[in-house]
Amino acid sequence: MNNIPANLERINNQIKNACQKVGRNPKEVKLIAVSKIKPAEQIEEAFHAGQKYFGESYVQEFRDKQPLVESPVEWHFIGGLQSNKVKYLRGKVAMIHSVDRLSLAGEISNQWGKIDQVANILLQVNVGDELSKSGCAPDDLASLIQSIAPLPNLKICGLMCLPPHSDDPEQVRPYFKQLRQLSQQIEKLQIPNVEMTELSMGMSGDFAVAVEEGATLVRVGTAIFGARIKKV
Numbered sequence: 001m002n003n004i005p006a007n008l009e010r011i012n013n014q015i016k017n018a019c020q021k022v023g024r025n026p027k028e029v030k031l032i033a034v035s036k037i038k039p040a041e042q043i044e045e046a047f048h049a050g051q052k053y054f055g056e057s058y059v060q061e062f063r064d065k066q067p068l069v070e071s072p073v074e075w076h077f078i079g080g081l082q083s084n085k086v087k088y089l090r091g092k093v094a095m096i097h098s099v100d101r102l103s104l105a106g107e108i109s110n111q112w113g114k115i116d117q118v119a120n121i122l123l124q125v126n127v128g129d130e131l132s133k134s135g136c137a138p139d140d141l142a143s144l145i146q147s148i149a150p151l152p153n154l155k156i157c158g159l160m161c162l163p164p165h166s167d168d169p170e171q172v173r174p175y176f177k178q179l180r181q182l183s184q185q186i187e188k189l190q191i192p193n194v195e196m197t198e199l200s201m202g203m204s205g206d207f208a209v210a211v212e213e214g215a216t217l218v219r220v221g222t223a224i225f226g227a228r229i230k231k232v
């Protein structure tokens, strides 16, 4: 049995401890509960235990599940995204973490334009340079951001990464450092309409290390809701 409230309390304490270790204010870190494959009832249960932010990875699942969640949760889209599905997210998600190409950004701006709103996005960076992973190559990031920044109905809020998996969080730490350094480099360019306030990094196995390295958004699924049956 998974005790969602107890898991949330434990994770929030671990975030606080990681912040204390490096002298950060825990208020700078948002816990995003990754609820993909998990039913609406578990989202409600987490909300009633004080969890406000939820992350989803699959557009179709989000479309089906979002209307079933009555509590005023804040949705984040964190998964791979095809341009033709952006319309199903329009106005419903507070942030899209997984933007890695101009064409996708253009469609997000186009869709949010239809409701006269601005979409908050993060640029996903392929820090491990893995062939299997989406995300912009670190070397291409600055020029991608330069090309996306002028789009009218978008705001670039920061960076996201999904580093190579390791059971040892210390093996992942260099990738978190790399994402933070990239964000500092981009910030120096002073590109209009670009803020580097958010760093979305860290999952169930390594979120504490990510917080030590500057994460402002940690995306935690398994440690809150238990193992997922479907492979991701």
Ligand SMILES: *Cc1c(COP(=O)(O)O)cnc(C)c1O
Residues within 6 Å of the ligand: 034, 036, 057, 078, 079, 162, 203, 204, 205, 219, 220, 221, 222, 223, 232
């Ligand atoms: C599934 C997923 C997570 C959460 O992973 P856990 O190991 O279950 O915490 C985080 N980020 C992304 C992009 C995901 O797809």
